[in-house]
Amino acid sequence: MTTAIDINEIGHAYGGPDVLQDISFSIDIGEFFIVIGPNGSGKTTLLKILAGILKPQQGRLTLFDRPLASYPRKELARKVAYVPQLTALDFPFTVTEIVLMGRSPHLGILGWEQADDLEIAKRAITFTETEHLAHRRLNELSGGERQRAFIARAICQEPKIILLDEPTASLDLAHQIKVMDLMEKLRTEKNITIVMVSHDVNLAAMYAQRLLLLNRGRLVTLGPPRDVLDYAVLEEIYGCTLLVDESPIGRFPRITLVPKKFQVPGAGK
């Protein structure tokens, strides 16, 4: 079994026009899979459907060769972890408490952790290099630190798949790289499948094994970054002028946005 997730003709609408239409693809185990596309293309909806949070109106979803709908809630939570976009938390939980919440799918309803649950949490904190934050309260942390705490919680769930919704949005440069490196480490060391939604196309190009380009709820292209990041397609979808060349540090494409003052009227590449 190499397929982690298999998606067939997924369609969904929030009571109005279709948000997603006829999406089919599959994700391999241990793959770094990133979904890109302009705002409103349906990326977050797709991720929520993959996480089992949203039930698609059309289509079938299979997880490890079993229909997603057949998984009981807790069992699904043991396989799939979901890290949403940064949210404000009004209640002063410490980082350790948040990370420990990740053990819930493995505990009973009372949620009383054992000593080995504490161990797993500790390891997750070490993995994400947040030991110095372990006893700090969430509302005292910066955006990047908070994101790493939530990732630690996802790791603590010991899932096979981690889904992340724009994890690098509103993070500074250093933290952006840190988070992506963390995901790469999880993938290579623990063979966890990473599925991410990202708005940063360049970052996605550097890490993804395959990219999925969505536009207005439809699948445009799916494949390695080199194939997907075609400048003509991107210009049409994003509606701006850009330059695509090969990155100086590796064999993957690099997108450069072209401001108006540098544009030569009528010229293309």
Add this chain to the structure above:
Amino acid sequence: MNKTNKGYPGLIDISPGFFIATCLEKPAVTMKTVIKSICYSAICSLLLGVCHLPAGYAATFTDVTDPLGRPVRVPADPRRVIALAPNITEIIFALKQEDRLKGVTQFSDYPAEARNFPKVGSYVQLDLERIVALKPDLCIAIKDGNPRTVVQRLETMGIPVYAVDPRNLDSVMATVLAIGSVLRAETAARDLVQAMQKRIARVQAAVSRAAGRPKVFFQIGISPIVSVGTDTFIHELIEKAGGTNLAAGDTPYPRFSREQVLGLSPEVIIITSMTRAAVFERVKEEWSRWPDMPAVRNRQIFIADSNLFDRPSPRLVEALEVLTTLIHPEFKKENPSP
């Protein structure tokens, strides 16, 4: 004092609970066991907990029916009576049975000696603890005002409660007789009632000779303006005093706007409330702004002592007499008040 049963749970009653708990639980005394045994013992003591006050001083009892139709077992010779309303206190003093009285309510101010008695709260908010602490052998309650729940609690604790309903002249007299029968003062009660009836008869005789029935507006509330409807004792007094109550109607305490009162053209306005003379002058002056009103024109605006008019007690007769002289000023010259 009789003490036939211990009457209250102590730890002796609670220990069966502990015993049950330790039998049912494992021998190890963990916090869970302690908590559980406390729960068992609480349940046990509640089940065992009977709490009757030991019987009072009285050795013999009589079964009577109070004016409300309730059967009550009263002591034959009550020695520790608590009056649960100020008018009951007045009646007890009027029957000269104050030696039996051990507690009164907060606003029992007539006669003046009543103020020295221990207080048991106000008649709408009785203090159960203080009543019980005075160890009464009889409580006398009134229907209109005493909370039913307090009466029920007293009775479940073994304290007899004799309830009366003095609402107007007739029922006050019936109450006097009833209380007289319970406090072994039948003769004094009869004498008091006869005196009251004589005075009422005098008033009615005088009224029957009166020229007319002036229109009376009896104001018991200043802001808002409140008067008295048909179902009040003041209405009865007004009618007996030879006046016409302008506020007669179904609402016991109807509200009026100033316009409505002007429309009624009262010939006499009587104001009573627990306020001072300065307030009365202001109210009188406010009415005086309408010189077309008969009461203003003929200067028939009076203040009446609220102490006489706010409670249905034997002093209602005095209230009647005062009202009569206010409504029919010609009587003042004929018959000086007794």
Add this chain to the structure above:
Amino acid sequence: MNPPVILKRLVVVTCVMFLLLLAAMLLGLSTGSTGSSLTATLQAIWGNQETDPTLAAIIWRIRLPRVLLAALVGATLSVGGLVFQALLRNPLAEPYILGISGGSAIGAIIGILLGFSPFPGVALLAFSGSMATLLLILLMVSGQTILKRESLLLSGVMVNAFCAAVIMFLVSLTQDSRLHNIIFWLMGDLSMADLRQVAILGATLLPGLILIFWFAHPMNLLLAGKETAQSMGVHVKLVTVTLLIATSFMVSASVSRSGLLGFVGLVMPHLLRLLLGPDHRVLVPACILGGGAYMVLCDLLARALPQQGEMPAGVITAMIGAPLFIFLMKTSKR
């Protein structure tokens, strides 16, 4: 097998709170309009033969039901506030927020005006009133799925405001001694507690309290966000609806007996959260026991402070609760 990690902390907190509750109850039993010393009370409890039976009767028949009622009501309101703050993810939520105060007040006032006795007449009407407003709010909200929290809160506030107008209207119509009863009910009044009624109320509330303790961990997860909680295996809809209905039921039952005691449900969760942290597995038993102790203390102040008679307990909870809440808000800002 090793014991769960949290058990030690849970046991310590529960024991300390329980002792506080016992101490408060003991103080409550020795306070009253006839007063009594602590030693006399202890003697009466111990079953000493020399104790004046009248004092014993006062303690067991008059004070004990009242103290028990205060503990029950305090526990319910505190834990109710805690649950609503978690469900609505709003630190200003309090147990009356979903129309319970408005609906129960209208029911109670109607009962008092019709001349029913406080139990069961007025209590049943108050309970029906609050259930009716809850139903109304749920109906108002059922059409919308997005922004569910905000619509619940908004509907609750609107219904309460409307009920307040109706209440003022009814109060303005009343002129006789029933007005006194109405005001006392609105302010929250624990007098006239009866052991049988307290036992019935306790039996009604106990399953709800246990249920809330059972759902303490999912409440923690819900605070991290509905979707996050769902992704961690929580059945969000089931937990939310169950907790909402159970808590509303419990708070309504408690209010229908005791009237609208304010501030307890708002202040106690914050105070305990400040002292013990936001973990609901510890906060729930702490609120139950601590809230009970707080209410017992407020009630004994309501009896001890005035020279004549007693204040409604709701006055004390407001007078202590409001400054306490402001103080908590200031200190938690650090």
